[in-house]
Amino acid sequence: MSDLGPLTQAIKDGDRGAAEAQTQAAIDAGTSAQDILSALTDGMDDVGRRFKAAEIYVPNVLIAARAMNVSMALLEPQLVKEGIEPSCTVLVGTVEGDLHDIGKNLVAMMWRGAHFGVVDLGTNVSPDDFVKAAKETGATLCGLSALLTTTRSAMRTTIEAIREAGLTDLKVIVGGAPITQEYADEIGADGYAPDAGSAVEVARSLANV
């Protein structure tokens, strides 16, 4: 097994050239796909932790996620070959009436970095579309994003629609600029993520992965 420390470091640094080279080297050395994946997710976990602690900024998260994507493109065939699947399927979307996508995209990147199977439903997603996607994918988690106070009420209607559809096992995480833990509790969300780094921790905790 090759030393995977430099690969983890490449992800932390957002160095996609090094990430690509290190991933290929590890594959060529016969390192298991699971070990390589762990090295990558370790890197993204560190990025999430430092982002949460305000030690790094949005651009650092973006370039780290880009490096991760380069590595994952190389690793994907190995994962398939070894039968390694994402730890769980998660939906993510910006709620109905809201067209903002930056926060939602950051969370999706971090969740991909944690090797969740992310189904990005985009923006302005209706409660019915969340329910439909949850049924189709068998998702474990659903992340709802909103930027505006004027649109955050759609989180409540989405959660109501999910509960009314009988999707009792689907855990809902909410986040966005106008959202607080208090509001998340008020609308019956299972979790609240104040930032993209926290979204990974909250999701792991709710999904038990």
Place this chain on the structure above:
Amino acid sequence: MNNRQRFDAAMHYQPRDRSPLQNFSFWAETLTEWRKQDLPEWVTLGNHTDFFGDDGGFEKFSIARSSSTGNAKPSDKGWVCAADLTIGWEPRFEEVVIEDRGEHELVQQADGVRVLRRKYMSSIPLHDSHLLVDRASWEKHYRPRFDPSTASRYPEDWKPYTTFWCDQGRDCPMFLPGGSLYGWIRNLMGLEAVSYVVHDDPAWFEEMVTTIADCIIGVLERVLACGARFEGCGIWEDMCFNGGPLLSPAHFKRFLVPHYERITSLLHKHGCDVIWVDCDGCIDELIPLWMDAGVNCMMPIEIGTWGADPVRYRREYGKDLLMMGGFDKHILADSTRAIEAEVDRLTPLIEEGGFIAYCDHRVPPDVSLEHYLFYTQKTRERWGGGVNLNPMADEAIALCGVHAR
């Protein structure tokens, strides 16, 4: 005192008859909701000051409309000072609806960005695609548009404007547009792309910032040559979110601060000493950097979920930091008791000076007209002291009476 004297006095901690009473305007759907609550049909986003009786939003006193071209002439009501002046990209791109998607439409904006926007709501649109994707597209589409010598960015006839700007007896404050060093580029290429550029090709990012700063300075020099003293200048950035800045403070310092310094030095040389940056989100980390660069006023001090507070900022930065905004718009949706408490809490800071309070962004539609009228009444009493106030419309006074019963 007139609006000009009052603004000057408030921002320089001098005695004044009352505080300026400003607003950050409203979302269009707020007025739609309020019409169901008896707001008269004639009240629009363009004339609400006539209804509520405040001194008007700051755009009323700007000599240009941000990055675009204003069409108003010196005599037009509400745009008394606006010139046909563009400080940003010029010429503008043609605004075209590319595709009708029912409730939404795909549009090419005047900045060349294609966005998906709701037809009937006025929230921020979703970026679909950008013309600015690499150095070649910068050279082709934008670099030539940031040329301060382009004739079409200036009025054909300066005389009516400069006469007004230089008039010692002018009764309204005049504000210069200070452009944007990061926010424009972010909008032109998207957050993700600009973040990659800063990392992958910092020289190009620096080149774009320098080109834009040169353009801003070139336009300002031409305006300032008329000899007028402008009361303030507003820079727009919107470069923070609830977790802090979208650009790291280190990059901010390296790429932006030198150019803010160029702009603020020029303004100071011409006696313009109130220079604000318009930035939503959590600005805490950037405030000291902006101040070091000569920007001395923050607006709209969005309170948000991150605990911004003008009282705390005054404690931390003293009188060197001027502020505008800072009234949490969400309190307006709460209760009249909460509104009154916040008005009272901010009053000592307003009385001290260096702070002009108004809502920290557009008033959202979950605020009732009744609550907004209550806020208006209280601010007129406490911040306005009932002195030299613009009249509220009769219908507004009548509605206040109805609510009071």
